[in-house]
Amino acid sequence: xxxxxxxxxxxxxxxxxxxxxxxxxxxxxxxxxxxxxxxxxxxxxxxxxxxxxxxxxxxxxxxxxxxxxxxxxxxxxxxxxxxxxxxxxxxxxxxxxxxxxxxxxxxxxxxxxxxxxxxxx
Amino acid sequence: xxxxxxxxxxxxxxxxxxxxxxxxxxxxxxxxxxxxxxxxxxxxxxxxxxxxxxxxxxxxxxxxxxxxxxxxxxxxxxxxxxxxxxxxxxxxxxxxxxxxxxxxxxxxxxxxxxxxxxxxxxxxxxxxxxxxxxxxxxxxxxxxxxxxxxxxxxxxxxxxxxxxxxxxxxxxxxxxxxxxxxxxxxxxxxxxxxxxxxxxxxxxxxxxxxxxxxxxxxxxxxxxxxxxxxxxxxxxxxxxxxxxxxxxxxxxxxxxxxxxxxxxxxxxxxxxxxxxxxxxxxxxxxxxxxxxxxxxxxxxxxxxxxxxxxxxxxxxxxxxxxxxxxxxxxxxxxxxxxxxxxxxxxxxxxxxxxxxxxxxxxxxxxxxxxxxxxxxxxxxxxxxxxxxxxxxxxxxxxxxxxxxxxxxxxxxxxxxxxxxxxxxxxxxxxxxxxxxxxxxxxxxxxxxxxxxxxxxxxxxxxxxxxxxxxxxxxxxxxxxxxxxxxxxxxxxxxxxxxxxxxxxxxxxxxxxxxxxxxxxxxxxxxxxxxxxxxxxxxxx
Numbered sequence: 001x002x003x004x005x006x007x008x009x010x011x012x013x014x015x016x017x018x019x020x021x022x023x024x025x026x027x028x029x030x031x032x033x034x035x036x037x038x039x040x041x042x043x044x045x046x047x048x049x050x051x052x053x054x055x056x057x058x059x060x061x062x063x064x065x066x067x068x069x070x071x072x073x074x075x076x077x078x079x080x081x082x083x084x085x086x087x088x089x090x091x092x093x094x095x096x097x098x099x100x101x102x103x104x105x106x107x108x109x110x111x112x113x114x115x116x117x118x119x120x121x
Numbered sequence: 122x123x124x125x126x127x128x129x130x131x132x133x134x135x136x137x138x139x140x141x142x143x144x145x146x147x148x149x150x151x152x153x154x155x156x157x158x159x160x161x162x163x164x165x166x167x168x169x170x171x172x173x174x175x176x177x178x179x180x181x182x183x184x185x186x187x188x189x190x191x192x193x194x195x196x197x198x199x200x201x202x203x204x205x206x207x208x209x210x211x212x213x214x215x216x217x218x219x220x221x222x223x224x225x226x227x228x229x230x231x232x233x234x235x236x237x238x239x240x241x242x243x244x245x246x247x248x249x250x251x252x253x254x255x256x257x258x259x260x261x262x263x264x265x266x267x268x269x270x271x272x273x274x275x276x277x278x279x280x281x282x283x284x285x286x287x288x289x290x291x292x293x294x295x296x297x298x299x300x301x302x303x304x305x306x307x308x309x310x311x312x313x314x315x316x317x318x319x320x321x322x323x324x325x326x327x328x329x330x331x332x333x334x335x336x337x338x339x340x341x342x343x344x345x346x347x348x349x350x351x352x353x354x355x356x357x358x359x360x361x362x363x364x365x366x367x368x369x370x371x372x373x374x375x376x377x378x379x380x381x382x383x384x385x386x387x388x389x390x391x392x393x394x395x396x397x398x399x400x401x402x403x404x405x406x407x408x409x410x411x412x413x414x415x416x417x418x419x420x421x422x423x424x425x426x427x428x429x430x431x432x433x434x435x436x437x438x439x440x441x442x443x444x445x446x447x448x449x450x451x452x453x454x455x456x457x458x459x460x461x462x463x464x465x466x467x468x469x470x471x472x473x474x475x476x477x478x479x480x481x482x483x484x485x486x487x488x489x490x491x492x493x494x495x496x497x498x499x500x501x502x503x504x505x506x507x508x509x510x511x512x513x514x515x516x517x518x519x520x521x522x523x524x525x526x527x528x529x530x531x532x533x534x535x536x537x538x539x540x541x542x543x544x545x546x547x548x549x550x551x552x553x554x555x556x557x558x559x560x561x562x563x564x565x566x567x568x569x570x571x572x573x574x575x576x577x578x579x580x581x582x583x584x585x586x587x588x589x590x591x592x593x594x595x596x597x598x599x600x601x602x603x604x605x606x607x608x609x610x611x612x613x614x615x616x617x618x619x620x621x622x623x624x625x626x627x628x629x630x631x632x633x634x635x636x637x638x639x640x641x642x643x644x645x646x647x648x649x650x651x652x653x654x655x656x657x658x659x660x661x
Contacts, residue, residue, distance in 0.1 A: 007318065008266070008269070008270075008315065008317065009273065010317060010320055010324050010325065010328035010356070010360070010480065011324055011327050011328045011331060011480040011482050011483065012292055012293070012296055012328075012331050013273075013276055013289065013292070014289035014290075014292055014293050014331070015327065015330075015331045015336065015482045016481065016482050017289075018336075018337050019286070019289045019290055019293060020286065020289075021282050021283075021285035021286035021288070021289050022282040022283065022285075022286055023282065026282075030280070031615075031618065033618065033622045035622070035626065047482075048481060048482055048483060048484050048485055049481040049482050051485065052481040052485075053481070060622070060623060060626050061619070061622035061623065061625070061626050062619075062622075063615065063618065063619070066615075071481045072480070072481070073481065074276040074277050074285065075277075075280055076276065076279070076280050076281075076282060076285030076286075077276075077285070077289070079280075079282075094622075096618060102614075
């Protein structure tokens with residue numbers, strides 16, 4: 001008689017941060033690379049979601065967006081978690097690889113154009 | 122001279138005759154008089170009797186009338202009160218002389234009929250009210266679920282902290298609204314309105330708690346040995362019942378006191394224990410509450426007070442319909458302890474942690490190495506493998522299946538770490554085998570793999586796919602390795618970012634490996650070396 005099972009979430013996201021979505025630092029970005037602090041001695045006394053996040057990073061670095069996807073939490077909430085953990089020194093956040101280091105689009109276009117002219121000539 | 126005697130004789134005889142006649146007459150009249158006297162005496166007595174009788178009748182009539190008046194003035198109001206409050210006594214006849222008489226019986230039958238009529242009418246009215254409420258709540262509940270979906274989508278979509286915070290706030294309010302409307306609907310005889318998937322007990326508890334103002338005061342401890350889940354059909358009912366019990370605990374305790382919730386596993390099911398240190402209940406309240414939560418009482422909407430106190434009534438309805446059990450007693454903390462017992466045979470199931478990971482907000486089972494709870498006594502997180510194994514061993518000894526059920530929760534790092542250094546943990550027969558089987562392929566090789574190692578169990582959900590195309594294949598194929606190199610062939614920006622990170626990571630762990638190599642003998646005694654070796658060496 002009951003309708004088919006629903007995938008509706010059982011645990012809402014606000015529970016992770018008790019409703020906060022404003023991180024203590026605004027330097028975080030979806031692409032911020034996270035990795036656990038080298039000293040693992042600080043993992044005690046954490047809330048479950050923080051523990052999970054640190055466990056997730058134990059295997060290596062992840063971008064913030066990936067971590068959010070693994071935790072199935074909104075990015076805004078994960079930012080708060082990350083900011084808290086960074087403040088507590090349990091997590092390192094590194095800015096994403098800056099765009100400057102990647103070849104610039106204009107240069108690539110110039111190269112492409114040059115190649116095309118070579119080919120056509 | 123003869124004439125004289127004759128005359129005398131005649132006179133005498135006449136006189137005699139007259140005398141006789143008179144005597145006769147006198148006698149007769151005397152008799153008559155006596156008879157008359159007697160008759161009058163009888164008549165008088167009769168009259169007196171009649172008078173007395175009449176007085177008796179009048180008194181009786183008066184008494185009956187008084188009795189009827191008593192019925193109207195006292196007994197019917199008593200009955201009305203008794204129907205609303207069963208502990209109010211209904212008085213009997215006023216005059217003890219009437220006890221057991223026909224009058225008593227007929228008056229009692231009047232009362233019975235009035236009582237029946239009132240009860241029936243009340244049930245009918247209540248039923249009508251309930252169905253009206255059901256109709257209204259069903260619609261509202263559906264709308265609120267839609268709103269929830271909408272809010273959730275928006276939470277994913279908007280990163281702006283201010284917007285996000287408002288969205289979280291709105292989500293919470295909506296959740297509270299759902300809880301209220303759902304409880305009302307259930308009291309009115311509706312079903313909980315939602316069927317979920319099989320869910321971890323921890324998720325259900327945390328989900329229930331999230332619906333309440335003051336959820337931050339709820340402290341959940343998870344002592345499950347196995348990844349126990351509740352079957353789909355009972356998830357929402359149990360969550361609702363828990364919500365109401367926790368709401369009571371929060372409401373009747375000081376706003377700064379914690380509410381302790383413990384999830385325990387027993388031989389025949391799981392129990393969730395809600396303890397508060399609040400004001401508690403006195404004997405009668407406790408009895409009433411116990412009656413209500415067992416669902417024994419016929420529930421009338423109109424008896425729940427104004428505003429209706431639906432909490433325990435909701436629990437009672439759900440218990441009656443879904444077959445779990447609740448009980449209430451005085452808590453050792455001074456307040457009230459409510460226990461929800463979920464029978465294993467019908468309502469519990471074992472869940473695959475990889476297929477269906479627990480919510481990150483749910484407390485990790487004590488038995489698993491990732492549990493934060495057992496860590497503090499040991500200071501470092503690294504030693505956790507040992508206590509965790511110890512625990513599992515103990516429990517495993519008691520309960521066989523626990524052994525291979527618990528390990529999936531453990532960080533993957535440990536099985537692979539324990540492989541070399543912790544030969545002893547072989548005590549866990551099913552566990553390491555089961556787990557390291559999955560972990561070994563992960564542990565052995567290239568960089569990106571190591572990264573997936575932790576997420577791998579969780580990555581099976583396709584959430585990851587959205588983030589980076591590379592993640593998905595990894596997550597899905599945690600065991601087979603082949604697809605991974607293929608996935609690396611085409612590099613997305615995220616991937617190259619990851620590679621750089623991995624490169625750095627590799628350097629770091631390489632250094633760590635050197636450090637460790639310096640003290641190889643310590644490895645078993647200083648288990649904090651293990652996670653590092655697990656993380657670093659084998660992976661790289």
